[in-house]
Amino acid sequence: MAHARDFSSSPSVDGSTVAGRAAIDSLLMESNVERPFESEESFAQWVQTSYRRWSLDPTISEQLRILDLETVHEDVLSRASQRLVRAQEEYASCPAGSIIDGLRDKVSKLRMECQGRERQNLAASNGDAALLNSAGEKNQKSSERLQAAYAELDGLTRDLESKISSCAEWKELQDAEKALLDLRREVGIEEASMRMKESERAIGRQTSYKGFDFEGQAERVVKELILPRFLADAESWWDQERSAMRTSGADVPVEQFDMKNIFVLRGLTLGIARGEFDYVIVAKSTMPSGELDAPAGKSVGGHPQPTKAQLQGLSEQPVLVLAIVEVKRNVNDMGSNFMGYVERIAWFSGMERGYDPTKFATNFYRSGHFDRPFWHSDACSRKSFKFDRSSFRLFFQDAKRVSARDDLAAYVMERLNFVTRHGTIRGMSSKAEASLKKKVARDKAFARARSDCNKDAFSPGMETLLAASCSWVHGWWEKMEELKAGEMSTEDLLLSYRRSEGAVDNIYLIVNQ
Structure with a gap:
C-alpha cells in the first residue's frame, strides 16, 4: 500500500x-462536541438547548409560526375544515360526482393531446420548404385530426359545464374549499406556508456556503x-x-x-x-x-x-x-x-x-x-x-x-x-437532526402550551416550556436510539x-x- x-x-x-x-x-x-445520547436526561437537555438554534432555521421558523396560527385560530379553522370534509363526502356519494370526475379527466387529457398536436404542426410548418411540399398530404391530415380533436373537446367541455351547473354538491364543495383557503389567507397561514416552501426550494438551490x-x-x-x-x-x-x-516474450510498450x-x-x-x-x-x-x-x-x-x-x-x-x-458538507x-x-x-x-x-x-x-x-x-x-x-x-x-x-x-x-x-459535532446525522427539529416544530402539545401562556414560538423561555409541556422525551429518545443503531x-x-x-x-x- x-x-x-x-x-x-x-x-x-x-x-x-x-x-x-x-x-x-x-x-x-x-469545535464543540455534543453528546446527546449519553442518557435520556442528556438527550432532553440537548433538545432544549438546541431549540433556539432550530428556531432560527427559516423553514422551521415558518413551521412554528404556522402551528402557532393554527392553534390560535383552532375553532374557526376546525369549523371550516369540517365543512370541507362534509362537502367532500356528499360530493363523493352523489350520482353526478363520478360523471363530473370522468368528464374532467377526459377534458384534461384531450386538451393536452390538442396542445401536443399543435406543437407538432408548428414544428412541421417551420421545416424545410422541399420537405413541406413532399409532406403536404400528411400535414393536411394532421390538421384535420387536430380540428376534430378540438371539436370533441368543445363538446366534452359543454357536457362538463352542464353537469357542474346542475350539481349542488359540486357547488358546495367549491364554496367550502374557497372558504377554508380564504380563512387561511386571512389569518396568515397561507403566506407563512409560501415562505416555508420558498425556504425549502432555496435550500435545494444552494451550491455554495457564504460564497x-x-x-x-x-x-x-x-x-x-x-x-x-x-x-x-x-x-x-x-x-x-x-x-x-x-x-x-511480448513487446513491452515504450510509452510511459x-x-x-x-x-x-x-x-x-x-x-x-x-x-x-x-x-x-x-x-x-x-x-x-x-x-x-x-x-x-x-x-x-x-x-x-x-x-x-x-x-x-x-x-x-x-x-x-x-x-x-x-x-x-456536514461533518x-x-x-x-x-x-x-x-x-x-x-x-x-x-x-x-x-x-x-x-x-x-x-x-x-x-x-x-x-x-x-x-x-x-x-x-x-x-x-x-x-x-x-x-x-x-x-x-x-x-x-x-x-x-x-x-x-x-x-x-x-x-x-x-x-x-x-468545520462544524459543531452534534452526535447525530444531519438527517436525524432534521427529523427531530421537524417533530418539535409540529408538536401540538407544545403549541397549545404557548397559546395558553399567550406566547409565540419565539418568545423568551420557550425551550423551558418545551420540556415542561411535552411528554416527548421518552418516545423520541427511543426513536433516535433506533435510528442510530x-x-x-x-x-x-x-x-x-x-x-x-x-x-x-x-x-x-x-x-x-
Whole structure:
C-alpha cells in the first residue's frame, strides 16, 4: 500500500485545507462536541438547548409560526375544515360526482393531446420548404385530426359545464374549499406556508456556503492532494504487468504509462441496490487490449453494458481502485454513513462475511453478490471502465486476517478518505437532526402550551416550556436510539482514524477563508 505523506505536522496543506491529525484535532478540539445520547436526561437537555438554534432555521421558523396560527385560530379553522370534509363526502356519494370526475379527466387529457398536436404542426410548418411540399398530404391530415380533436373537446367541455351547473354538491364543495383557503389567507397561514416552501426550494438551490465553493475545493483536494498519495499502487501494478509481458516474450510498450492511466470517477454506483461513492480514484491497465468505449447493450442505472458480440475477443482488464473519497458538507454525516461504506466495499470485494446478500439483490445482481463485471460510463472522459471484484483487491489484501466487522472497518479506513468542513459535532446525522427539529416544530402539545401562556414560538423561555409541556422525551429518545443503531458517531470515527497510522492522513478539512 502507498504510504500517505504525513500532513499531521503541518496546520495546512495548501493554504485552505488541513489534513491528518491536524484536521482531526481541529474538528474534535476546536469545535464543540455534543453528546446527546449519553442518557435520556442528556438527550432532553440537548433538545432544549438546541431549540433556539432550530428556531432560527427559516423553514422551521415558518413551521412554528404556522402551528402557532393554527392553534390560535383552532375553532374557526376546525369549523371550516369540517365543512370541507362534509362537502367532500356528499360530493363523493352523489350520482353526478363520478360523471363530473370522468368528464374532467377526459377534458384534461384531450386538451393536452390538442396542445401536443399543435406543437407538432408548428414544428412541421417551420421545416424545410422541399420537405413541406413532399409532406403536404400528411400535414393536411394532421390538421384535420387536430380540428376534430378540438371539436370533441368543445363538446366534452359543454357536457362538463352542464353537469357542474346542475350539481349542488359540486357547488358546495367549491364554496367550502374557497372558504377554508380564504380563512387561511386571512389569518396568515397561507403566506407563512409560501415562505416555508420558498425556504425549502432555496435550500435545494444552494451550491455554495457564504460564497465559498466547497464542492469545487473538494474536487481539487481529491485530484491534487489525495490522488498522488496512492499513485505508487498503480505504478506497482503497471510494473507487474510489464514484467509479465517480458516473461511471456511480448513487446513491452515504450510509452510511459503514468497519469494518463489514472482517472477520478464521480457518483459511482456500479448498479448497486442503494448508495453511491462520491469519488473513486482508479487506474487502468497498461496491457494492450481492444478497449470498449461505447457499450451498446442494456443500460443499468444509466450505464450501458456491452453486448455478447462486443465482448467477443475483448481482453480489457478490470480497473484497479486506488482510493474512495466521500465529501461531506456536514461533518455529522461522516460517522452515520461509515458502516454503510464498509458494507458496500465488502460487497464489491466479495468479502461475504461483511454483508447480507439479500439486501443487494437486484435484477442485474440476482444472486445478491457482485459476481459479474460492470462497465461504468464516464461522461467526462467519455470512456467505459470495467469493474469486477478484483478491482477492489487493495482493500483487503490480507483477507485471512479479517474475521469481524470491526476488522473490515479498519482495512477500509486505509483507503476511504473524507473531505469535510468545520462544524459543531452534534452526535447525530444531519438527517436525524432534521427529523427531530421537524417533530418539535409540529408538536401540538407544545403549541397549545404557548397559546395558553399567550406566547409565540419565539418568545423568551420557550425551550423551558418545551420540556415542561411535552411528554416527548421518552418516545423520541427511543426513536433516535433506533435510528442510530448500527451507526458510528462522527466523534468515534475521527478518533478511530486518529489512532490508525495507515488511515490518519485520510481526513481532509477545508477551511472556509
